Amino acid sequence: MEIAGVIAALLFSLLLMRSVWLQVIQYDHYHALAESNRISLVPAPPARGVIYDRQGEVLAQNFSAYTLEITPAKAGKLETTINQLSQVV
Structure with missing residues (x-):
């Protein structure tokens, strides 16, 4: 039984060391990855085309929306953020 306890303690200490390595020592690296992952560009699918009926009347038309x-x-002061975005959008 002593061997099982030693093995369990060894495995637990390895797990603890790995956790400290990832969360404390490698914090800056993973924090930078998380920050860059927050903003992502999602490509818009291409337009599918206009749908006509048999008389040539348009039934459905495409438009782009963002x-x-x-x-x-993360925005800080919401009113300030909205005012800054209104100048861009």
């Missing part, structure tokens, strides 16, 4: 999402916790 979506902007703001994370309130």
Whole structure:
């Protein structure tokens, strides 16, 4: 039974060391990866074309639409952020 306890303690200490390595020592690296992962470009699919009926009347037409999402916790002052975005959009 002593060997099982030693093996369990060894495995637990390895797990603890790996956790400290990833969360404390490698913090800056993974923090930078997380920050760069927060903003992503999602390509818009191409237009599918206009749909006509048999008389040539347009039944459905395509238009481009964009979506902007703001994370309130990261935006700071919401009113200031909206004013700054209104100049760009």
